[in-house]
Amino acid sequence: MALEKHDPVTGQTTTGHEWNGIEELDTPIPRVALFFLVTTALFALGYWILMPAWPLGVTYTRGLLGFDQREVVTRQVETAAAERAGWADRVMALDYAGVQADPELMRIVGETGHALFGDNCAVCHGTDGRGSRGFPDLTAGAWLWGGEPETIHETIRVGINSGHDETRMSQMMAFGRDGVLEREQVRAVAAYVRSLSQPEALAGDARIEEGRQIFAENCASCHGEDATGMVETGAPNLTDDVWIYGGDAQSVYASIHGGRQGHMPHWEGRLKPLDLKILALYVHGLGGGR
Numbered sequence: 001m002a003l004e005k006h007d008p009v010t011g012q013t014t015t016g017h018e019w020n021g022i023e024e025l026d027t028p029i030p031r032v033a034l035f036f037l038v039t040t041a042l043f044a045l046g047y048w049i050l051m052p053a054w055p056l057g058v059t060y061t062r063g064l065l066g067f068d069q070r071e072v073v074t075r076q077v078e079t080a081a082a083e084r085a086g087w088a089d090r091v092m093a094l095d096y097a098g099v100q101a102d103p104e105l106m107r108i109v110g111e112t113g114h115a116l117f118g119d120n121c122a123v124c125h126g127t128d129g130r131g132s133r134g135f136p137d138l139t140a141g142a143w144l145w146g147g148e149p150e151t152i153h154e155t156i157r158v159g160i161n162s163g164h165d166e167t168r169m170s171q172m173m174a175f176g177r178d179g180v181l182e183r184e185q186v187r188a189v190a191a192y193v194r195s196l197s198q199p200e201a202l203a204g205d206a207r208i209e210e211g212r213q214i215f216a217e218n219c220a221s222c223h224g225e226d227a228t229g230m231v232e233t234g235a236p237n238l239t240d241d242v243w244i245y246g247g248d249a250q251s252v253y254a255s256i257h258g259g260r261q262g263h264m265p266h267w268e269g270r271l272k273p274l275d276l277k278i279l280a281l282y283v284h285g286l287g288g289g290r
Helices: 031-050 069-093 096-100 103-120 149-158 183-197 207-218 249-258 273-286
Strands: 014-019 022-025
Touching: 069 103, 069 273, 096 103, 096 149, 096 273, 103 273, 149 273, 183 207, 183 249
Parallel strands: none
Antiparallel strands: 014 022
16 A cells, blocks of 8 residues: 655645656645535525426426516516506607606606617717718707707608608709819809808808809709708708718818718608607707707
8 A cells, every 4th residue: 555645845645746856736625615516506406496497398397486587577568568658648649849848758758769769870870969971960950851849750750862652852963973063163162152151261262252153053942042951852051060971172072063862761660659759859859959
């Protein structure tokens, strides 16, 4: 029978394994580890007995406590639906002004609308609604088709240049690409348009007067004689500092030369009428109610 060998430094027995003069100690498992192993095993055994655990073909063991997470979730869903039905009926029964006059309903609209906007609109307009190049900033209060909640609701419902039968239609001609205007005429109109919102930056530009005349002959029918836009056609206001595609010289030139045709999908059929109304109120609020 082999005698146990002890490490001369620690006094512990060794396993007999040696590598390059180093012998492996036969260190026992810490008691705390054994404690947690035993505790875990007992907990698992108790859970199997008390809670639903084992599948039995088409059913499962119910456990001594009879707890059913599915029933809990079902009750929670039913409770939430009942609570939602209460305020949802009020939102649908009232007109927009009536909902806006009710602080409690508007609090719910803000919470629910934020979630709806994040799930459906943020991919284009951003989570904060500020948009990006080619996608309108909904916080600026500059509305192409009008900023009343009812009008916003209609825009969300039918979309813009979408596949909906009642979609809003809007397109800007490609004045340069289609040969309606010469290159220098496009530049003159671009200078005039930029001078409407940036008069100091364009002061003294000799092309402005020429651009003003060209604008009156070619652009005023959509943007208005004063260039403040027309909600009937979805033409933007060119006198403010809100630009969908950029207000620098190159961007304005590109818009006039190549035209623009934005697109917004319609949400009727994808969202419920209640959700459309909540979104309209939420988006209206993003623009500060303007």
